[in-house]
Amino acid sequence: MFGIVPRSIMSGQKRRRRLFPVSPTPSVIRGLHYTNVYRSRSAISGQKAVLTEAVKAIKPDEVQKRHVTGDVISPGQVMGIEHLRDPRLNKGLAFTLEERQALGIHGLQPARFKSQEEQLELCRISIQRYQEDLNKYLYLTELHDRNEKLFFRLLSENIEHLMPIVYTPTVGLACQKFGLIYRRPRGLFITINDIGHVYDVIKNWPEPNVKAIVVTDGERILGLGDLGACGMGIPVGKLALYTALAGIKPHECLPIVLDVGTNNQNLLEDPLYVGLRQRRTTGKLYDDFVDEFMQAVVKRYGQNTLIQFEDFGNHNAFRFLDKYREEYCTFNDDIQGTASVAVSGLMASRRVTGKKLTENTFLFLGAGEAAIGIADLTVKALENEGLTEEQARERIWMVDIDGLLAVDRPEGNLEGHKKFYAKKHPPMKDFKAVVEEIKPSILIGASAAAGAFTPEILRMMATFNERPIVFALSNPTSKAECTAEQAYTNTDGRVIFSSGSPFGKVTVGEKVFHPGQGNNAYIFPGVALGVLLSGIHHISERIFLIASETVANHVSDTDLQRGSLYPPLSSIKEVSMQIAMKILDHAYEERIATVYPKPKDMRTYVQENLYKYYYEPALVPTWGWPDHPVVKTRAYPKSERKFYQPKETL
Numbered sequence: 001m002f003g004i005v006p007r008s009i010m011s012g013q014k015r016r017r018r019l020f021p022v023s024p025t026p027s028v029i030r031g032l033h034y035t036n037v038y039r040s041r042s043a044i045s046g047q048k049a050v051l052t053e054a055v056k057a058i059k060p061d062e063v064q065k066r067h068v069t070g071d072v073i074s075p076g077q078v079m080g081i082e083h084l085r086d087p088r089l090n091k092g093l094a095f096t097l098e099e100r101q102a103l104g105i106h107g108l109q110p111a112r113f114k115s116q117e118e119q120l121e122l123c124r125i126s127i128q129r130y131q132e133d134l135n136k137y138l139y140l141t142e143l144h145d146r147n148e149k150l151f152f153r154l155l156s157e158n159i160e161h162l163m164p165i166v167y168t169p170t171v172g173l174a175c176q177k178f179g180l181i182y183r184r185p186r187g188l189f190i191t192i193n194d195i196g197h198v199y200d201v202i203k204n205w206p207e208p209n210v211k212a213i214v215v216t217d218g219e220r221i222l223g224l225g226d227l228g229a230c231g232m233g234i235p236v237g238k239l240a241l242y243t244a245l246a247g248i249k250p251h252e253c254l255p256i257v258l259d260v261g262t263n264n265q266n267l268l269e270d271p272l273y274v275g276l277r278q279r280r281t282t283g284k285l286y287d288d289f290v291d292e293f294m295q296a297v298v299k300r301y302g303q304n305t306l307i308q309f310e311d312f313g314n315h316n317a318f319r320f321l322d323k324y325r326e327e328y329c330t331f332n333d334d335i336q337g338t339a340s341v342a343v344s345g346l347m348a349s350r351r352v353t354g355k356k357l358t359e360n361t362f363l364f365l366g367a368g369e370a371a372i373g374i375a376d377l378t379v380k381a382l383e384n385e386g387l388t389e390e391q392a393r394e395r396i397w398m399v400d401i402d403g404l405l406a407v408d409r410p411e412g413n414l415e416g417h418k419k420f421y422a423k424k425h426p427p428m429k430d431f432k433a434v435v436e437e438i439k440p441s442i443l444i445g446a447s448a449a450a451g452a453f454t455p456e457i458l459r460m461m462a463t464f465n466e467r468p469i470v471f472a473l474s475n476p477t478s479k480a481e482c483t484a485e486q487a488y489t490n491t492d493g494r495v496i497f498s499s500g501s502p503f504g505k506v507t508v509g510e511k512v513f514h515p516g517q518g519n520n521a522y523i524f525p526g527v528a529l530g531v532l533l534s535g536i537h538h539i540s541e542r543i544f545l546i547a548s549e550t551v552a553n554h555v556s557d558t559d560l561q562r563g564s565l566y567p568p569l570s571s572i573k574e575v576s577m578q579i580a581m582k583i584l585d586h587a588y589e590e591r592i593a594t595v596y597p598k599p600k601d602m603r604t605y606v607q608e609n610l611y612k613y614y615y616e617p618a619l620v621p622t623w624g625w626p627d628h629p630v631v632k633t634r635a636y637p638k639s640e641r642k643f644y645q646p647k648e649t650l
C-alpha cells in the first residue's frame, strides 16, 4: 500500500521510515494523519530525491490545533479546485510545485510561482488603476472573498491608504449602494421574521469558534441615517479592522445585521433593496427580538462572546447599553468608543495648549450617542483632574436639533443624559449665537450637520482662543461639520483640529498641517483584543479611559507639531496592542480577568495570539487523494521557480 522514501532522501539524517503517498484508507482520513508535503520534485519524477524544507511531520494534534486556531482549516474538505476557492487556504500562485501536486491543483493555475510579496505588488497596482473609491472597495471585497491572508496583509500594511476604502468614508457609499454591489454573503442577516428561531439562524454560521460580533440594525449608519439591511457594510468594515488593526482572527469575528425593516422610504421603494421591505418593527416585539438575539449568541458561542453594538438609532443605543452592560460582554462603539477617542485627543491637546482640561469650556453640536458619550467620559477625565461631577458638567454645553440644552426650553427633548448638561440659561436656537454667547475653547461636532461650523463660527473660535480646538467628528466626509481646510484657513492655522473621516494635508502660508483622524478605530480594535485575551465579562468606563490614556501617550511631539492629536494610522497596530496590554494589566490587577494562569509576559502573550497573515506551507495528506492522484511533471527550471521581492509600495 505505502511506498517508502528511498534511502538517499534520508542521507545525513537519522534514518526513519516514511510513508510514500499512494492512496488513503478511510480510517487514515478520519484520523487526520497529515504531514506537510515532503515529496520533492525529484522524488516524484524518480530522480535523485531531495527533501524540501516542509519535510517536518506535523502530528495529528498539531493539525487539530491549527484547525482550531483557524490558521489552517482541516484539509480533508479542501482538496483540488476547492482548495483554491477557499479564501482561508488559497495562496494563489504562491503554492509551491509540491503543494500543487499534492493538493491536486497542478495545472489549475498558470505555471508561474509568485511570492506573497509579488502578489501584494500586483494588488497595489490593481487598486491604483481604479479611479473610483467604490471600485477600489469592490476590488478589496473580492480579494477578501478570494484570498484572506493576502487581503489582511495588504490592508494591514497599507492602512493609511486603504482604511478610507474599507472604512469611512467609502464604506458609507458602499452601504448606500449595497443592493447594487451585493455579490457574495458575508455575515448573518437575522430578520424579525426569525423571532423564535434566532438560535437556529446563528447555528447556520459555519464557524464554531466565534469570539466577537459586531451587530447593527442599520437605523443610523454613520451620518447617513436609516439604511436598513444595507448597513451590513459597517459590521463587515469594523471587523476587517479587528483583524487588520488588532490581529483578531477573522474566523472569530461575525458581522450581523438585525433586519427589522426600514423607515427609509427611498429604500422601501427601491427595487434593488435587499432587506425586508417593511417599516421598522418597534416596541415590545423589537425588544424581545434583540433579547432573543443576545441569549442566542451566548447559547451558541458562550458568555464571553464580545458583542459590539454599532450604528443603532439613538433611542435604542442608550437603552441597550444600560440594559445589557452588566448582563453581557458588550459595549456600544458609537457611545463609548467615540468617547474614548475624543477624550484621548483632548488629553493630547493639553501638551499643545499648556492648559489643563478643567481650564476649558466645551461646546458640543449634537447631543446624541457620540456627543453624550464624549461628554460623559470628559466628565470622568475632569474628575480625574480634581473637579466634582457637578463642576465638570457645568463646563459642558450642548446643542441639539432644538438648540441649546436649556432647562426651560419649550421643546423639552431633554431625556436620558441630556438632562445632566441642560443649563439654567434662556433657550437659544441659533448655533452661531450660542458660540458667541458661550465662547468655548473646545468645539466638538457630532451631529451629522454638514458644514455647521461655518467660516464665521471658526473665525469666532480664533478670536476667543489663541489655540482653538475644533473636532468635526461626523462621518462620512460629506457630513463633517467643517473640512480641515476650512478649519485651518479660518483660524490662521492656529486651530487644533481633528475629524471623524480623513482629510489630506492643508497648507496655510509656510506651514503644512496633517490633521489626525478622531475616529473610534483607534479604540475598538485594541479594546476588543484586551477584552478577549483577558476574558473580562463586563466592559467598564475605566477600560475606555485606559484606552484614551494609552492612545494619548502614544502621540509624539512630532505628531503634535504636524497638527495631529493622534498617532499616525501606520502605528495603529502597535497602539491597539498597547491598549490590549494595559487592559490586561488592569484586568489582572482588579481581578476581573477570567483567563488563568496570568500570562508571565503580556506582550508575548498578546503577540502569540495574533492572527498571522503570512502564508504557511499547505497541510496536505502525504498519501495524495483518491480523486487527485499526484500529477507527475518534469523539473521546472530554477529561474521559473524563483520568487523575487518587489520594491514598489503603494
Ligand SMILES: NC(=O)C1=CN([C@@H]2O[C@H](COP(=O)(O)OP(=O)(O)OC[C@H]3O[C@@H](n4cnc5c(N)ncnc54)[C@H](OP(=O)(O)O)[C@@H]3O)[C@@H](O)[C@H]2O)C=CC1
Binding pocket: 220, 221, 222, 223, 224, 313, 314, 333, 334, 335, 338, 341, 365, 366, 367, 368, 369, 370, 371, 399, 400, 401, 402, 413, 445, 446, 447, 448, 449, 473, 474, 475, 476, 479, 499, 500, 501, 518, 519, 520, 521
Ligand atoms: N468619529 C467617530 O469615531 C464617530 C463619529 N460619529 C458620527 O457622529 C455623528 C452623530 O452620530 P450619533 O451621535 O451616533 O447620532 P445621534 O443620532 O445619536 O445624534 C445626533 C445628534 O445631533 C443632533 N442634531 C442633528 N442635526 C442637528 C442640527 N442640524 N443641529 C444641531 N444638532 C443636530 C441630534 O439632535 P436630537 O438629539 O435633538 O435628535 C442628536 O443629538 C454621525 O455622523 C456619526 O457618523 C459617530 C460615532 C463615532
Ligand SMILES: CC(=O)C(=O)O
Binding pocket: 168, 221, 222, 223, 311, 333, 334, 474, 475, 500, 519, 520
Ligand atoms: C465611526 C463610527 O462608528 C460612526 O461614524 O458611526
Ligand SMILES: [Mg+2]
Binding pocket: 222, 310, 311, 333, 334
Ligand atoms: Mg458607528
